[in-house]
Amino acid sequence: MAAWTPDQPMVRLRDVHKSFGQSEVLKGISFEVMKGEVICIIGPSGSGKSTLIRSINALVPINSGSITVEGQEVNDPAVDKLALRRKVGMVFQQYNLFPHRTALQNIMMAPIHVLKQDRSEVEARARALIRKVRLEGKEDTYPGELSGGQQQRVAIARSLAMRPDLMLFDEVTAALDPETVKEVLVTIRELAREGMTCILVTHEMGFAREIANRIYFTDQGVIVEHGSPQEILDHPREARTKAFLEQVL
Amino acid sequence: MQEIADWFRSLYETTGLNFTIFYDPYDAWQFARGVGMTVYLSVVSILICLVVGVIGAWLQSSGIKVVRGVIEIFVVIFRNTPPLVQIFFFYFGMGELLPANYNDIGLREPLLSNVQWAIISLSLFAGAFNIEIFRSGIEAVPDTTVEAAEALGYTRLGVYRHVVLPLALRVCLPALNNNLVNLLKTTTLAYAIAVPETLYATTQIWAESQNVTEMMFVLLATFVLLVGVLVWVMHRWERSLRIPGFGR
Ligand SMILES: Nc1ncnc2c1ncn2[C@@H]1O[C@H](COP(=O)(O)OP(=O)(O)O)[C@@H](O)[C@H]1O
Ligand SMILES: [Mg+2]
Numbered sequence: 001m002a003a004w005t006p007d008q009p010m011v012r013l014r015d016v017h018k019s020f021g022q023s024e025v026l027k028g029i030s031f032e033v034m035k036g037e038v039i040c041i042i043g044p045s046g047s048g049k050s051t052l053i054r055s056i057n058a059l060v061p062i063n064s065g066s067i068t069v070e071g072q073e074v075n076d077p078a079v080d081k082l083a084l085r086r087k088v089g090m091v092f093q094q095y096n097l098f099p100h101r102t103a104l105q106n107i108m109m110a111p112i113h114v115l116k117q118d119r120s121e122v123e124a125r126a127r128a129l130i131r132k133v134r135l136e137g138k139e140d141t142y143p144g145e146l147s148g149g150q151q152q153r154v155a156i157a158r159s160l161a162m163r164p165d166l167m168l169f170d171e172v173t174a175a176l177d178p179e180t181v182k183e184v185l186v187t188i189r190e191l192a193r194e195g196m197t198c199i200l201v202t203h204e205m206g207f208a209r210e211i212a213n214r215i216y217f218t219d220q221g222v223i224v225e226h227g228s229p230q231e232i233l234d235h236p237r238e239a240r241t242k243a244f245l246e247q248v249l
Numbered sequence: 250m251q252e253i254a255d256w257f258r259s260l261y262e263t264t265g266l267n268f269t270i271f272y273d274p275y276d277a278w279q280f281a282r283g284v285g286m287t288v289y290l291s292v293v294s295i296l297i298c299l300v301v302g303v304i305g306a307w308l309q310s311s312g313i314k315v316v317r318g319v320i321e322i323f324v325v326i327f328r329n330t331p332p333l334v335q336i337f338f339f340y341f342g343m344g345e346l347l348p349a350n351y352n353d354i355g356l357r358e359p360l361l362s363n364v365q366w367a368i369i370s371l372s373l374f375a376g377a378f379n380i381e382i383f384r385s386g387i388e389a390v391p392d393t394t395v396e397a398a399e400a401l402g403y404t405r406l407g408v409y410r411h412v413v414l415p416l417a418l419r420v421c422l423p424a425l426n427n428n429l430v431n432l433l434k435t436t437t438l439a440y441a442i443a444v445p446e447t448l449y450a451t452t453q454i455w456a457e458s459q460n461v462t463e464m465m466f467v468l469l470a471t472f473v474l475l476v477g478v479l480v481w482v483m484h485r486w487e488r489s490l491r492i493p494g495f496g497r
Binding site: 057059082083085086088089090092094096097098099100109110113114115141142143144145146155158159162 | 391393394396397398399400401402403404407411412415416419492493494495
């Protein structure tokens with residue numbers, strides 16, 4: 001197979017199907033994301049957004065279809081999942097920091113354990129990331145002593161420490177107090193402006209409008225429609241999209 | 250030292266309470282050797298049973314059914330049989346099966362000594378309980394935390410070592426504490442295969458010095474002290490593992 005080049009889609013999904021037991025959660029999902037693009041996935045709860053985003057780094061195996069990341073097929077039993085996950089960062093709704101390690105250690109762990117990088121070099125990078133997510137002074141604080149918004153920013157920094165090519169965000173502000181949502185969004189906005197390729201599942205419509213190249217509206221396992229933020233948020237064509245937007249806006 | 254010896258000697262002469270181990274050099278040596286053996290059995294068995302627990306719990310989360318089945322059987326056997334029977338099983342049952350050397354005058358020299366059999370037996374006994382204890386700790390680690398480590402590219406072993414085990418350990422420390430205290434007390438069963446540990450030394454002493462009651466009190470006090478030291482060490486460990494802002 002020819003090596004992937006940046007003029008080809010970084011992420012490409014073709015007719016992805018996924019069932020849990022009897023219930024089909026993804027019913028043929030296809031889309032493409034180019035390097036540097038930011039796309040947002042919106043839709044009602046239970047529509048399969050988390051399953052979709054988690055299938056991209058092989059946390060959820062799919063039943064049929066194709067997912068490629070930088071040309072590498074994810075839906076292949078022989079895929080090197082660990083190599084894939086090293087280039088795909090993921091941030092979760094519940095932060096999922098390692099509670100027995102300080103903020104700085106959380107950021108340093110994977111580069112040292114997984115990438116076997118030099119500790120002092122990793123530490124310098126981790127301290128720079130702490131500054132980047134505006135948490136100077138919290139280096140030696142444990143996750144349990146941080147607010148939700150602070151934990152989520154550590155989680156973002158933890159992912160970035162692996163120097164991923166792609167970032168996945170699954171409703172990363174959904175568990176936060178309204179006041180702390182903003183500080184997390186500021187961090188993601190900066191990342192997007194720096195050219196990081198991002199796939200976000202979000203309920204923050206204002207944020208999606210501002211940073212997304214495209215928005216995908218999903219419902220019951222299918223992409224109902226997609227387009228620019230203006231097309232989807234201001235002029236939705238489908239009744240289901242209209243109904244959903246009326247509820248959330 | 251001399252004053253203590255004199256005091257216990259005069260205690261014997263005035264009251265008849267005969268604590269030979271405090272003034273008779275031979276009894277003192279025998280007793281000290283017994284306590285030393287108890288400490289040795291305990292420390293070595295504690296270390297081995299922790300390793301058994303950590304590896305067993307890891308294998309139990311393995312995807313291979315046969316491996317899980319073997320661990321399950323191991324746990325059931327050691328949990329559901331009396332530890333004294335286990336020691337006899339190893340010393341008399343397994344000891345006979347192993348090849349042995351014969352020395353110049355034709356006496357059988359077994360491959361493993363009674364002390365080594367005691368350590369093996371006690372380690373597996375406590376290790377089987379440790380597997381169960383660690384498993385309950387592992388179950389308390391949220392799947393989402395494991396998933397976060399997987400998403401960072403950790404291998405299964407890496408997740409276990411760097412995330413699951415450190416968190417599980419903190420959860421199961423109280424149960425582990427109990428099991429290790431129990432192990433220390435169970436070392437007295439090595440008496441039955443003539444391992445010269447504290448209980449064995451004590452019975453030797455009272456047989457010669459006719460001071461059963463006194464030695465009984467010494468024996469109890471010794472174990473209260475030994476267990477006290479172990480509990481203190483475990484508490485120090487627990488404190489050092491405590492995480493600010495974490496826990497229940
Ligand atoms: N591991 C799982 N096992 C069984 N069902 C699941 C699992 N994960 C998700 N589901 C089901 O799949 C559906 C879609 O879930 P999810 O992808 O989390 O949707 P969303 O993120 O859009 O809310 C839901 O009905 C959910 O109950
Ligand atoms: Mg979800």
